[in-house]
């Protein structure tokens with residue numbers, strides 16, 4: 533077995549706030565192989581972006597406390613200083629943000645920002661970097677890239693800005709690309725074009741991709757494997773087919789039942805009742821216990837008193853006491869009745 537490009541183990545991130553310590557990530561595990569596309573899904577606030585930011589080293593120098601291991605090609609990134617992180621961020625690991633307008637500087641042209649991203653990591657002349665940026669703008673499908681090089685971010689449409697952001701993230705040919713909700717702000721047609729673009733560029737460059745989204749439909753379209761996050765933990769990890777058709781965790785079942793396609797089957801859309809746990813005051817037991825429709829199937833009070841481990845069945849992992857007794861799990865539709 534080759535070393536995975538990324539192996540995150542027991543990652544924990546807390547933020548001190550006036551209200552107390554926010555436990556944003558609570559023992560996250562994630563493994564990504566070279567060239568693989570892995571989806572991270574979960575409701576708002578489940579820790580998807582904080583995990584991505586930590587991986588990029590963006591919390592270094594802030595008041596956030598990070599522990600655990602982020603092994604990138606075997607090197608732990610957690611203890612690295614800001615300067616030691618530089619060869620990784622933008623060079624080996626690229627990131628596409630949800631909102632390219634806030635990720636780009638408004639006072640510099642799009643082309644200049646892309647060519648500078650290239651020059652930070654490559655010793656080339658400004659002229660050569662410009663040529664590279666124009667080539668990249670062309671590859672991501674921006675028409676007339678030579679003149680668009682000199683346009684400012686606000687002069688681009690939402691879809692074109694996202695393409696430019698992808699050009700900036702991929703110009704150094706990173707081995708790992710993190711795409712955090714890259715299509716959420718876009719209309720459906722442009723969304724499909726951007727997904728196609730990421731897939732085809734990935735096929736050309738061989739990068740691994742972590743696709744962060746709240747949309748299981750997008751995961752089904754572009755990912756091979758999916759990690760479901762809840763309360764800053766991985767609660768289920770499986771091949772996409774297994775996650776959809778042999779779902780292991782009651783939370784994933786709830787997410788699936790709330791999707792429009794599942795709603796067609798049951799005749800209505802069924803959001804998961806209740807709210808995620810307070811990250812200021814985490815429960816002792818399972819983080820999903822307050823909302824779980826099947827906790828009564830677990831003998832005793834274990835769901836309230838004992839935090840479940842990630843149970844592994846080969847390539848399928850589920851953080852639920854019931855995973856010890858998989859045959860008892862109800863179907864996604866039953867789980868929400």
Ligand SMILES: Nc1ncnc2c1ncn2[C@@H]1O[C@H](COP(=O)(O)OP(=O)(O)OP(=O)(O)O)[C@@H](O)[C@H]1O
Pocket residue numbers: 547549554555556574575576577578579580581582583746811
């Ligand atoms: N700098 C911070 N200080 C305090 N709390 C924070 C900070 N950054 C994130 N959080 C909290 O951490 C939790 C996880 O946030 P995160 O942005 O990772 O969620 P997410 O899964 O990406 O959600 P969404 O789908 O809305 O993007 C949230 O409760 C958020 O409020």
Ligand code: SF4
Pocket residue numbers: 781782783818819820821822824825826827830835840851852853854
């Ligand atoms: S451990 Fe208990 S509360 Fe948590 S998901 Fe499983 S059954 Fe539900």
Ligand SMILES: [Mg+2]
Pocket residue numbers: 580581582712
């Ligand atoms: Mg987010």
